[in-house]
Amino acid sequence: MLKRDLIVLCLLRLLKGADRYGYELMRPLREAFPDTKESAVYALLRQLCREGYTEQYQGSASGGPVRKYYRLTDTGGERYAALLEEWRRLRGTLALLGIE
Amino acid sequence: MKQDYFTRLALAARWRMPPGEAKELLADYREILEENPRTEEELLRELGKPWTAVRLAADSGAYRRWLAVFAVLSLCLLLPALCTLLPGVWWLFSGAFPHISLEIVLLTAGLALSLAYFQRQGRDPLPVLLPVLLGLLIALCAGVNWWVWRILPGLPLAADRLGPTAKIAYELLGLAASLSGIFGLTAARVYNRRWRALYVLSLAVGVLTCAVLLMLGSMDMEAGVIQWDRYFYRFLGIAAIGLAGTGVALC
Structure with missing residues (x-):
């Protein structure tokens, strides 16, 4: 599992909780992966949209400005479950090797 | 300073992406930059060079067709x-x-x-x-x-x-x-x-x-x-x- 997949997993996780706009997704990921450029995270977000794992719409939260929001699709939910499973398996393997 | 970065980003996007996609990318970046204003140096450090930022986000197949x-x-x-x-x-x-x-x-x-x-x-x-x-x-x-x-x-x-x-x-x-x-x-x-x-x-x-x-x-x-x-x-x-x-x- 590459770092790229971990970022995708995080993006999908954030969207599983609630629909979010671009900066709402970028900010926590910038803190979690400080050595990864925001443009790379944004590129992954676009790719997820292109591949149909997420979709976008114009919306606003509690009278705030109109922004582009992202939401998880059904296939996105399946991709999230698959990546999460892969991550757990990898973590289990690492634990067996004594890497915590 | 931010305008300079954004101008270069716009040029790169319009060269590398179909017009609709370039417009969308620029709107997204404008929104991100408005949420968190940064200096030119911070932009380069946190977003990377404009051409690289666009290259990462662009569909390479569409760009090859344009070339x-x-x-x-x-x-x-x-x-x-x-x-x-x-x-x-x-x-x-x-x-x-x-x-x-x-x-x-x-x-x-x-x-x-x-x-x-x-x-x-x-x-x-x-x-x-x-x-x-x-x-x-x-x-x-x-x-x-x-x-x-x-x-x-x-x-x-x-x-x-x-x-x-x-x-x-x-x-x-x-x-x-x-x-x-x-x-x-x-x-x-x-x-x-x-x-x-x-x-x-x-x-x-x-x-x-x-x-x-x-x-x-x-x-x-x-x-x-x-x-x-x-x-x-x-x-x-x-x-x-x-x-x-x-x-x-x-x-």
């Missing part, structure tokens, strides 16, 4: 301009396809592809500089032809210098047309599709120049006298296609 279109359109433009400069290219125009007028094929292909590729994307205002450059190119083409056919024969030049002098004048005109055509093509991608009109007119001027050079360089001694009307109608046809195509490209 292929750009290569074909540039070839249509440059081949006529190079017809007297490279012996191989001269052979392509003058002897390789005896039953095909290669310059007309290139004009038609360049015209059709440029009109088909740069589709309407909302309202595209007419750039102020475009009519000026179109007018300058037409004036340059008319001026060179006037000088070669009206002024040059009256100059005190040895008879054997007339041909080479005319050839150089047409080669320079072809070079100017190529440069303005490449500029028009790039501007049509990056700024506004109406710039394709400059490409189309430059292509027509380049092809016309090539056709005149082919006539001047023809070894057929009767060509210039007995078949003059044939050449005249060919030149007239190229000019008519070029002007009509320019008109359509401006719409």
